[in-house]
Structure formats: C-alpha cells, structure tokens
Amino acid sequence: MFQNRAEAFALVLPAAVFAGVTFLVPVVVLLSEGFRGADGWTIQAYIDFFSHPLNRTVFVRTLKLAAMVTAVAAVIGYAAAFAIVNLPPKGKGRMIGLVVLPLMISPVARTYAWIVILGRTGIVNQALTSIGLSDEPIRFLFTETAVFIGLLQLFLPLMIISLVSALENMPRDAVPAARVLGANWFQVFWKVILPLTREGLVIGGTLVFTGSMTAYITPAILGGSKVLMLETLLYQRVTVANDFVAASVIALILIVMAFAANLLLKRLATARNKR
Amino acid sequence: MTINKILLASGAALMLSVGAASAQDRTLTISVYGFAQDAYKEILYDPFEAKCGCKLVVETGNSVERLAKIEANRENPVIDMAVVSATDALAAARAGLTEKIDPAKLSNFDLLYDKARDPNGDGMSIGYTFYASSIAYRSDKVDITSWGDLLSDDLAGRVALPNVTTTQGPATLYMLGKAMGDEAPDLKAPIAAVGEHKDEIVTFYVRSSQLVQLMQQEEIWAAPIGRFAWSGFSKMDMPIKWATPKEGQAGGMNVMILTKDGKNQDLALEFMDYWLSTEIQTALAENLVDSPANMEVTVAPDIAENLTIGKETVEGLNIIPAALELDNRETWLSEWNTKVAQ
Numbered sequence: 001m002f003q004n005r006a007e008a009f010a011l012v013l014p015a016a017v018f019a020g021v022t023f024l025v026p027v028v029v030l031l032s033e034g035f036r037g038a039d040g041w042t043i044q045a046y047i048d049f050f051s052h053p054l055n056r057t058v059f060v061r062t063l064k065l066a067a068m069v070t071a072v073a074a075v076i077g078y079a080a081a082f083a084i085v086n087l088p089p090k091g092k093g094r095m096i097g098l099v100v101l102p103l104m105i106s107p108v109a110r111t112y113a114w115i116v117i118l119g120r121t122g123i124v125n126q127a128l129t130s131i132g133l134s135d136e137p138i139r140f141l142f143t144e145t146a147v148f149i150g151l152l153q154l155f156l157p158l159m160i161i162s163l164v165s166a167l168e169n170m171p172r173d174a175v176p177a178a179r180v181l182g183a184n185w186f187q188v189f190w191k192v193i194l195p196l197t198r199e200g201l202v203i204g205g206t207l208v209f210t211g212s213m214t215a216y217i218t219p220a221i222l223g224g225s226k227v228l229m230l231e232t233l234l235y236q237r238v239t240v241a242n243d244f245v246a247a248s249v250i251a252l253i254l255i256v257m258a259f260a261a262n263l264l265l266k267r268l269a270t271a272r273n274k275r
Numbered sequence: 276m277t278i279n280k281i282l283l284a285s286g287a288a289l290m291l292s293v294g295a296a297s298a299q300d301r302t303l304t305i306s307v308y309g310f311a312q313d314a315y316k317e318i319l320y321d322p323f324e325a326k327c328g329c330k331l332v333v334e335t336g337n338s339v340e341r342l343a344k345i346e347a348n349r350e351n352p353v354i355d356m357a358v359v360s361a362t363d364a365l366a367a368a369r370a371g372l373t374e375k376i377d378p379a380k381l382s383n384f385d386l387l388y389d390k391a392r393d394p395n396g397d398g399m400s401i402g403y404t405f406y407a408s409s410i411a412y413r414s415d416k417v418d419i420t421s422w423g424d425l426l427s428d429d430l431a432g433r434v435a436l437p438n439v440t441t442t443q444g445p446a447t448l449y450m451l452g453k454a455m456g457d458e459a460p461d462l463k464a465p466i467a468a469v470g471e472h473k474d475e476i477v478t479f480y481v482r483s484s485q486l487v488q489l490m491q492q493e494e495i496w497a498a499p500i501g502r503f504a505w506s507g508f509s510k511m512d513m514p515i516k517w518a519t520p521k522e523g524q525a526g527g528m529n530v531m532i533l534t535k536d537g538k539n540q541d542l543a544l545e546f547m548d549y550w551l552s553t554e555i556q557t558a559l560a561e562n563l564v565d566s567p568a569n570m571e572v573t574v575a576p577d578i579a580e581n582l583t584i585g586k587e588t589v590e591g592l593n594i595i596p597a598a599l600e601l602d603n604r605e606t607w608l609s610e611w612n613t614k615v616a617q
Binding site for chain 2 (some may be wrong): 139224236239
C-alpha cells in the first residue's frame with residue numbers, strides 16, 4: 001500500500017510541481033495583491049471597489065448577462081440536444097459536427113461577423129424593416145442585447161454537447177415508459193429527463209456561466225465601453241490606470257463567482273435528486 | 276629594447292583585437308510600438324546595423340507593458356532607448372527611469388520642429404513624430420465646422436467618440452471644451468456634455484481600426500480620428516472628408532527616451548540621431564510609417580495627404596501638455612466613469 005502511494009505520489013509529482021510553479025504561485029501572488037494594505041492585510045480594496053457605483057453596475061450587469069445566457073442556453077440546449085439524440089446515428093454525427101464547428105472558428109472572427117449581422121444595414125435589420133416590424137433600423141450594436149446574443153452564440157455549443165452526452169446516457173425507454181404511464185410532455189421533462197440529465201446540465205451550465213462571465217472579446221467588440229463587463233473593466237483598470245489592485249480584486253470576484261455558480265448548480269441538481 | 280618593442284606591438288595588437296571584438300559585440304536594445312515593424316526593419320534597423328557594425332535588439336509591445344519592463348529592470352537596465360508618447364515619457368522621467376539627452380550629441384537636433392526639441396521641458400525626451408487629430412465625416416450627410424458639431428442633433432445616433440482611455444479621448448474632450456468655451460484642465464464641462472448625449476453616441480471606441488467598418492455599414496457618419504488612421508477612410512467608396520474645425524486640429528507626439536544608467540548610451544544617441552536624420556525621416560514618411568519631426572522632410576502631395584506634415588500644420592496642433600494629462604488622467608477617468616460609462 002505504502003509503496004503504491006509512493007509510486008502514485010512520484011507519478012503525480014511532476015505535474016503537481018509544474019501546475020504549482022506556473023499556475024498556483026502566480027495566481028496566489030496576483031490575488032494577494034488585492035489584500036495588501038499599507039499596514040498589513042486588509043479587505044479595504046474590496047470595500048473601495050464596491051463603493052463605486054460604476055463598479056456595482058458592472059458587477060450586476062455581468063452577473064445578470066451570464067445568468068441570462070446560461071438560462072437561455074439551457075432551454076435551447078435541451079430542445080436541440082433532444083432532437084439530436086433522436087436522430088439516426090449518421091445524422092447525429094453530422095449534427096454534432098455542425099454544433100461543434102463554430103468552436104473551431106476564432107471568437108474574434110465570429111464576433112466580428114455579428115457586427116455585420118446586427119448592424120444598421122445587416123440582415124436582422126433588413127428583415128425587421130421589410131416585414132414591417134420596425135419603421136427604421138434598430139440600433140443593436142453596442143447594447144446589452146448585442147452582448148447577450150454574442151455570448152449565447154459563443155457558448156451554446158458547450159451546453160448542447162454536455163446535454164447530448166447526458167441524454168445519451170439516459171435509459172432509452174425512460175421517456176416512452178413515462179408517456180405510456182400517462183405523463184404529459186412537461187411532466188416527462190420535469191420528472192424524468194431533467195433529473196436523469198442533471199450532471200450534464202451542471203457541467204454545461206458551469207461552462208456557459210463561467211465562460212460568459214470571463215469572456216473578453218465579445219463584450220469588448222459588441223458592447224464596447226458603453227456596456228462594460230467585469231473583464232473589460234479589469235482591462236481598463238490595468239491599461240489606463242495601471243491599477244493592479246483593482247484588477248486583482250476583479251480577478252478574485254470572477255473566480256469566486258465561477259465557483260459559486262458551480263456550487264449553486266450542483267446544489268439545485270441534488271435538491272431535485274432527493275425529492 | 277627588442278623585448279619592449281615586442282611587448283608594445285603585442286599590446287597594440289591586443290588592444291586592436293579587443294577593440295574589434297567590442298565593435299562586433301556592441302548591442303543596442305530598443306523598445307518600440309509593435310506596428311509597422313517590417314517597414315522599420317527595412318528603412319531604419321537594417322541600415323543602422325550596417326552603419327554602426329552593431330546588433331540591434333528590438334522589443335515591441337504596448338506602452339504599459341514596455342514601461343513596466345523598464346521599471347522592473349531599473350537596477351540593471353536591459354533597454355537602452357525607448358519610444359513612447361510624450362505623456363508616458365514624462366511619467367517615466369518622474370519615476371526616475373530616464374536620462375537627460377544631450378542635444379550636442381545629436382547632429383540633426385537643429386532640424387527638428389521647436390515642438391519636438393524638448394517636449395516636456397525637462398531635457399529627457401525628443402519628439403520624432405507628430406500626428407494631427409480631427410473629425411472624419413460623411414460630407415453628403417452632415418457638415419462639420421466645429422468640434423462642438425460632434426454633439427449636434429444632426430449626428431445624434433450617428434457618431435462614435437473615442438473612449439477617454441485612448442490617446443484620442445482626452446484630445447477630443449479638450450477640443451470639445453474649447454468649442455464650448457471652457458478650457459479647464461479637469462475637462463468636467465466637456466465630459467458632462469458627452470454624458471448628457473451618451474445615448475446618441477453609437478459607441479466610445481477603443482481602436483480606430485474599428486471605425487472603418489462602422490462607417491462602411493453606415494452605423495456612423497462621423498468620428499474623431501488620428502491622421503495615421505485616415506488612409507483607411509480616404510480609400511472608402513464614400514464621400515468622406517477630413518474636417519478643419521474652427522478650433523483647430525488636436526494632436527499628439529511620440530518621443531524617444533534614454534534609459535537611466537543604460538549601458539550603451541552613446542550608441543543609443545547615435546541611433547536616435549540616425550532616426551532623426553532627413554534621409555530616414557523622409558523614408559519613414561514616404562512609406563506612411565511616421566509623420567516627420569524633421570523640418571527638412573518634403574514628400575509628394577499625395578503622400579502628404581496622409582501625413583501630419585508642414586510647419587503650419589505642426590505649429591497649429593493643439594497638443595495637451597504631458598504634465599496636464601498626467602496630473603489629471605485619474606480625475607478624467609473617474610469623472611467619465613460617473614457621467615458617461617454608467
């Protein structure tokens with residue numbers, strides 16, 4: 001046993017040392033910056049950060065957009081994933097390929113495409129004005145709507161993939177059985193599919209939420225400085241004000257929120273499980 | 276006697292070989308902006324290496340990174356000379372990171388525009404390029420004669436302004452203040468005016484490269500830009516003009532600095548002098564890399580069109596003094612964050 005442990009320890013050591021030196025130490029050094037005061041350790045930087053109205057607005061906006069993107073991705077994701085797993089194997093492979101395809105294109109290119117699509121002369125506005133939904137082009141660019149759409153498009157594939165693999169692991173006859181026993185589609189989803197695929201939802205939800213919160217390119221290009229998010233604020237603090245303390249505060253907030261989202265989703269999943 | 280001769284001869288030979296070796300080993304490390312490096316290499320770096328018989332090490336990056344590196348290596352400088360904005364040069368000088376530049380060691384010093392000779396008045400920097408900033412606009416849609424027109428009803432929902440965090444930002448606000456008749460350095464009045472109109476501004480841009488696309492998509496009809504970005508607009512298949520506002524054009528300057536306790540200061544000065552020479556400044560201008568700070572440079576009219584060039588233009592530039600910018604930057608940002616970014 002001891003020998004096994006020593007061997008296991010020896011095997012894990014190089015990876016642990018590498019991760020420790022190149023990841024943990026710099027992160028700890030960076031984050032400790034936010035707790036360093038003139039005379040010892042303090043949380044003053046955090047109090048200062050949240051005392052600025054702008055910072056509070058940005059914090060709430062980031063949280064709100066990330067939560068909305070996650071919720072909408074889950075709804076669309078379930079529908080898409082359910083359709084995909086019910087396809088014949090060939091079609092399934094093709095559809096998953098199509099879902100994954102955008103992930104192979106740089107987010108910069110994808111986000112720039114949205115500038116064209118959502119622009120005054122873009123396809124969305126052309127459609128809206130031609131079917132008479134709007135008299136003149138609507139300004140989408142540099143609004144929260146644009147950031148929302150951009151983030152949703154960016155992270156939806158992650159949700160779909162997680163849910164597809166969760167649905168595939170679900171017993172084949174669970175849904176037909178529930179139907180035969182008289183459950184309507186809502187009950188089937190709520191009482192059968194959701195509990196059986198919660199792991200996929202937790203993984204997908206965490207990926208989408210964390211991704212949306214920490215994305216930089218999409219809010220920077222589609223939101224600009226009119227729709228500041230925590231990441232774009234962090235960049236501004238460092239490059240303009242050379243304020244590494246505020247940057248470290250924002251970095252820790254982002255990390256804490258990512259962990260919190262994961263815990264919350266897990267809790268929700270297990271709460272349903274116990275029932 | 277013979278022994279003495281031999282000793283002397285071998286001593287001389289030794290000195291010669293040391294001298295030759297050190298000429299070959301001489302290395303100059305410079306820190307520059309990342310853009311147009313291919314052109315710089317061809318026009319400036321390679322010819323200089325050939326001329327001095329030394330090796331040039333070029334480090335690039337944005338100013339924050341580059342200045343942070345100079346500061347981190349303060350005790351044992353790696354960089355010999357750097358080019359930064361006049362404001363960053365003053366910040367570096369105040370932090371004790373730069374050395375005085377002796378004009379007597381620069382043979383081309385007298386050829387420079389007055390504004391470039393000692394931009395911050397501390398003898399620590401030399402201007403090597405200027406840029407004007409004005410408003411690029413759709414002449415078929417609006418007419419712009421003043422910086423104040425940026426906030427006019429005609430442009431509501433059709434104008435992009437630079438973010439306060441960019442170099443163009445404070446310059447635009449400064450000119451807006453001038454148009455409003457309020458030139459207080461805190462820029463409170465123009466920032467408040469922008470704040471009142473913020474819903475009518477399409478975006479507060481961070482990179483001017485983004486503007487060409489916005490103009491192309493008819494998202495915007497006007498935006499303040501630097502002259503260095505003009506060529507992208509002038510090539511567009513649209514009637515776009517460069518405004519000549521009655522308050523004048525805004526402007527900026529990039530400068531050369533010498534690192535304090537740098538190991539190759541003489542070589543750095545030699546390089547600066549070479550860069551400021553009429554020959555190199557002309558070549559850089561002709562390739563649209565940098566507008567010249569050297570008064571002797573002349574280029575063809577179609578090239579001058581894309582540059583900030585000529586005594587009248589350069590002397591008419593409204594450049595925010597570096598000290599004013601440095602002392603007020605934090606105030607501008609917090610004012611902006613309260614009135615505009617909210």
